[in-house]
Amino acid sequence: xxxxxxxxxxxxxxxxxxxxxxxxxxxxxxxxxxxxxxxxxxxxxxxxxxxxxxxxxxxxxxxxxxxxxxxxxxxxxxxxxxxxxxxxxxxxxxxxxxxxxxxxxxxxxxxxxxxxxxxxxxxxxxxxxxxxxxxxxxxxxxxxxxxxxxxxxxxxxxxxxxxxxxxxxxxxxxxxxxxxxxxxxxxxxxxxxxxxxxxxxxxxxxxxxxxxxxxxxxxxxxxxxxxxxxxxxxxxxxxxxxxxxxxxxxxxxxxxxxxxxxxxxxxxxxxxxxxxxxxxxxxxx
Amino acid sequence: xxxxxxxxxxxxxxxxxxxxxxxxxxxxxxxxxxxxxxxxxxxxxxxxxxxxxxxxxxxxxxxxxxxxxxxxxxxxxxxxxxxxxxxxxxxxxxxxxxxxxxxxxxxxxxxxxxxxxxxxxxxxxxxxxxxxxxxxxxxxxxxxxxxxxxxxxxxxxxxxxxxxxxxxxxxxx
Numbered sequence: 001x002x003x004x005x006x007x008x009x010x011x012x013x014x015x016x017x018x019x020x021x022x023x024x025x026x027x028x029x030x031x032x033x034x035x036x037x038x039x040x041x042x043x044x045x046x047x048x049x050x051x052x053x054x055x056x057x058x059x060x061x062x063x064x065x066x067x068x069x070x071x072x073x074x075x076x077x078x079x080x081x082x083x084x085x086x087x088x089x090x091x092x093x094x095x096x097x098x099x100x101x102x103x104x105x106x107x108x109x110x111x112x113x114x115x116x117x118x119x120x121x122x123x124x125x126x127x128x129x130x131x132x133x134x135x136x137x138x139x140x141x142x143x144x145x146x147x148x149x150x151x152x153x154x155x156x157x158x159x160x161x162x163x164x165x166x167x168x169x170x171x172x173x174x175x176x177x178x179x180x181x182x183x184x185x186x187x188x189x190x191x192x193x194x195x196x197x198x199x200x201x202x203x204x205x206x207x208x209x210x211x212x213x214x215x216x217x218x219x220x221x222x223x224x225x226x227x228x229x230x231x232x233x234x235x236x237x238x239x240x241x242x243x244x245x246x247x248x249x250x251x252x253x254x255x256x257x258x259x260x261x262x263x264x265x266x267x268x269x270x271x272x273x274x275x276x277x278x279x280x281x282x283x284x285x
Numbered sequence: 286x287x288x289x290x291x292x293x294x295x296x297x298x299x300x301x302x303x304x305x306x307x308x309x310x311x312x313x314x315x316x317x318x319x320x321x322x323x324x325x326x327x328x329x330x331x332x333x334x335x336x337x338x339x340x341x342x343x344x345x346x347x348x349x350x351x352x353x354x355x356x357x358x359x360x361x362x363x364x365x366x367x368x369x370x371x372x373x374x375x376x377x378x379x380x381x382x383x384x385x386x387x388x389x390x391x392x393x394x395x396x397x398x399x400x401x402x403x404x405x406x407x408x409x410x411x412x413x414x415x416x417x418x419x420x421x422x423x424x425x426x427x428x429x430x431x432x433x434x435x436x437x438x439x440x441x442x443x444x445x446x447x448x449x450x451x452x453x454x455x456x457x458x
Contacts, residue, residue, distance in 0.1 A: 004379060009342055013375060016345070017368065024364030034363075041357045045309060049358060052310030056317040125313030127359035128324035128430060129407050131423055134360055135315070163360050170360035177417060198417040264322070267315070 033147070034165040046168045049125040050138055057267065115276040116233060118152075119143055123267050124168065132176040132201050133264050134159075139271060140167045148231055150272045156237035156260030157181065157225060158269055169271075173263050174238070175201040183208050183238055184226040185255075188216035191226050194238055194257065204264060205242065211253040217241055223257050230279025233272065297452035304331060304444065305351060313358045318437075323429045328355050329403050330396045330438030332370050334445040336377035337387050337395070338453065348374030369406050373399045389442060396438040400431045 004010055027035050034042065121137040139145050141164050151158045151171045159173035172179055175196035183194040185208075192208040200207055208223055221241045227234025239259040247254055288296065308327035311317060318325055332351040336344035352370030356363050377395050385391045404427040412423055 004341065012342065013345055016349075017371075020349070020364050020368050020371070024362055024368065027363035037353075038357060038363045041353050041363075044306070045313070045354055045357045048306050048310045049313040052307075052314045052317075056311075056314040059317075123315055125358050126315040126324075127355075128312065128326060129404060129411075129427070130359060131412075131426065136313075136358065136360065177415070198412065198423065202422065265316075 031147075034163065039165055042165045042168055046124060046136075046138065046165075049136070050122070053122075053124050115274070116272055117274040118270045118272050119145065121151075121169075121269050121271055123269065131198065132196060133173050134162070134176065135171055135173075137169050137171060137269060137271075138167065140165045140169050142166045144273050145169050145271050146273065150232045150236070150275075151269050152236060152272060153261040153266050153269055155262065156239060157232065158259075158261045158263050158266065160231070161271065171269070174206045174259055175204075175263065181232055181238065182226040182228045183223050184234075185217045185241070186222040186224050187218070188221070190215060190217055191228070192255070194223065200256065205256045205258055206239070208241070208255040208257055209247070209252070211244075211255060213246075213251070213253055215244065215253050215255075217244060217255050219243060221255075223255070227277055230277055233275035233277065293452040297448055300448050300452075301335060301347065304441070305347070305354070308351075308441070309354045309358065312355070318433075320433070323426070323433055325434040325437045326400055326403070326430060327434070327437060327441065328352070328366075329370060329373070329399050330434060331441050331445070332374050333377050333396050333399045334392055334438070334442040336374040337381045337392055337442075338445065338449040339378065341375050341378045344374040344378040345371045348372075365410070366403060366406075369403060370399075373402065389439065392442045393435065393439060396442065397431065397435060400434050400438070401427075404431060 023035075023037060027038060119139055121139040123135050124138045126133070126135045137151075145161055145164055147161055147164055149161045151160060157174065159171050159176070159179055161169045162172035162178075163170035173196070174181065174194065177196050177198070179194075179196060181194040182191065184191050190211065192211050194206055194208045196206050208217070211217060219241055223238045223241060225232040225234055225236040225238060237260045239257040239261075241255045242258050243256040245254055245256065246252075305328075308331045312324075312327045328351040332344075332348040335347055339347070348370040349367050352365075352367035353363065355361075355366040355370070359366070377399070380395070381387055381391070385395075408423060408427060
């Protein structure tokens with residue numbers, strides 16, 4: 001052992017360690033924009049994980065038919081019930097649509113959707129150790145993705161881009177305590193901040209905090225983005241309020257929200273690269 | 286056709302590289318081997334298993350490469366796992382040279398220790414340091430990840446041993 005500590009190899013290793021520490025500090029200070037060494041390694045990781053994900057997803061889809069037969073049957077019954085309800089709702093939809101269009105004409109409201117530009121992306125990897133379900137996607141700056149761009153599915157908000165490379169990006173989800181989204185109750189129009197906690201992440205929930213003790217938010221209310229920060233467009237669905245609880249401090253309430261998007265299992269997402277009211281500042285949401 | 290010394294060395298490191306890429310892909314695959322949200326780790330086990338048969342510099346470089354791939358895949362600060370795995374691999378090599386016999390029990394002990402160390406490293410910097418409430422629950426989750434990784438670590442140790450016995454002229458005892 002002493003031989004090793006006195007050897008040239010040991011000195012080389014110390015030198016490498018010093019270089020690595022320097023590189024790590026540099027990478028940490030880059031604010032989410034990948035450095036050159038990161039890009040080199042990512043150019044290896046991205047195609048490899050993309051390939052294995054495609055293969056393993058194929059296997060998983062094939063075998064899930066056998067393993068999930070009972071669940072599928074129960075889900076089928078639920079869907080039939082839901083379908084009957086939706087048919088009823090559809091009957092009312094025509095009337096509401098006509099009425100709504102008339103109101104829009106009267107109020108001259110501009111459609112927000114026309115301003116939204118989006119890019120579709122596939123999930124290429126998830127780290128087993130991450131408890132907030134962050135994941136990597138196969139789109140990066142070369143495709144027009146920027147830091148802090150919102151990430152959504154057809155069901156609702158998933159999170160935001162926290163790190164961007166040329167052909168890949170990392171998505172930090174709503175479950176992460178570092179994610180803060182200005183939110184609004186679609187019924188009472190009350191505002192709050194939606195963020196994650198370690199305890200709620202394991203139950204697939206997030207919380208809308210800083211609500212007054214006289215909050216009118218009720219279980220089942222739909223929570224959407226407020227769009228006030230400029231980081232997310234307004235009226236994106238976040239999820240449904242599940243429970244209203246008093247914070248430990250006792251001076252405010254929080255609403256536990258079940259995200260509408262299936263963040264833990266989603267395989268495809270959309271990145272909103274441009275939308276009405278988008279902030280040009282790159283602040284952490 | 287028999288290979289010369291350089292040929293065997295090239296094939297051995299080619300296989301090491303292939304295993305590294307395979308393990309990287311398997312570890313990152315979102316749905317593979319997932320039981321209740323718990324997925325196994327492959328990269329630390331692979332790097333440590335190899336360290337039992339290679340010299341310090343080679344083992345350190347391989348550990349560093351495995352760690353850096355893991356960093357990119359997990360979206361961590363570049364070098365977060367790289368530095369740790371490099372040091373762990375060098376330590377494993379030195380232990381196998383001076384203190385431990387190279388057998389499956391010692392390899393599994395080293396694999397388990399390094400996997401736990403990597404998870405504690407992540408736990409400290411990702412959860413504990415930020416003071417998140419209820420973070421102790423994640424220690425339990427990490428325990429299951431480490432436990433679940435062990436059978437795969439045994440398989441990787443077996444594969445590495447096979448490669449070494451086939452392509453290395455001298456095997457460490």
